[in-house]
Amino acid sequence: DAMVIQNPRYQVTQFGKPVTLSCSQTLNHNVMYWYQQKSSQAPKLLFHYYDKDFNNEADTPDNFQSRRPNTSFCFLDIRSPGLGDAAMYLCATSRMGYEQFFGPGTRLTVL
Amino acid sequence: AQKITQTQPGMFVQEKEAVTLDCTYDTSDPSYGLFWYKQPSSGEMIFLIYQGSYDQQNATEGRYSLNFQKARKSANLVISASQLGDSAMYFCAMREVTEKLVFGKGTKLTVNP
Numbered sequence: 001d002a003m004v005i006q007n008p009r010y011q012v013t014q015f016g017k018p019v020t021l022s023c024s025q026t027l028n029h030n031v032m033y034w035y036q037q038k039s040s041q042a043p044k045l046l047f048h049y050y051d052k053d054f055n056n057e058a059d060t061p062d063n064f065q066s067r068r069p070n071t072s073f074c075f076l077d078i079r080s081p082g083l084g085d086a087a088m089y090l091c092a093t094s095r096m097g098y099e100q101f102f103g104p105g106t107r108l109t110v111l
Numbered sequence: 112a113q114k115i116t117q118t119q120p121g122m123f124v125q126e127k128e129a130v131t132l133d134c135t136y137d138t139s140d141p142s143y144g145l146f147w148y149k150q151p152s153s154g155e156m157i158f159l160i161y162q163g164s165y166d167q168q169n170a171t172e173g174r175y176s177l178n179f180q181k182a183r184k185s186a187n188l189v190i191s192a193s194q195l196g197d198s199a200m201y202f203c204a205m206r207e208v209t210e211k212l213v214f215g216k217g218t219k220l221t222v223n224p
């Protein structure tokens with residue numbers, strides 16, 4: 001089945017230790033998104049890509065970076081995680097003009 | 112200003128009954144799309160239903176229907192014949208000119224047996 005896959009599902013890191021979250025898709029969608037969702041809140045868009053064109057939200061901290069080496073894969077790098085970065089990170093994909101399909105999310109814990 | 116407003120933090124419904132989850136939106140763009148997503152406790156966001164601003168008829172998908180009132184800028188989700196598995200967070204979202212979605216704060220639905 002075509003899908004959006006996120007690895008790992010659960011990630012524990014230490015304060016200040018870099019971490020990378022990954023997302024892959026078999027849907028061949030040209031748009032990919034990263035969202036941060038804190039407990040009891042709505043998802044907040046961090047970045048999105050139209051193909052390889054990177055779009056950063058104005059309020060996304062510099063601590064967050066992203067890479068999309070090809071259509072199928074997208075990575076979220078958190079250079080120096082703080083306690084406030086503990087959240088669910090959701091990856092989504094879409095074709096232009098259509099609904100977004102979400103992966104299962106990676107729940108990040110920062111110790 | 113909030114673009115998507117969901118005024119019901121929590122809703123309760125008896126199994127097999129219908130429930131309406133409210134959503135109002137604010138935009139000056141004539142072309143936009145409205146979406147509803149379900150998020151169970153596992154965390155995955157599940158797409159339920161879509162309504163385009165130019166669509167003449169209300170969208171329906173199985174037990175889900177969207178009550179679209181353009182003049183009132185509302186896009187309420189109606190779930191008919193509620194099931195225990197419908198217990199989840201429900202998010203209303205809007206897409207304007209860009210591909211970005213703006214989400215409401217969500218409504219937590221609890222279905223009682």
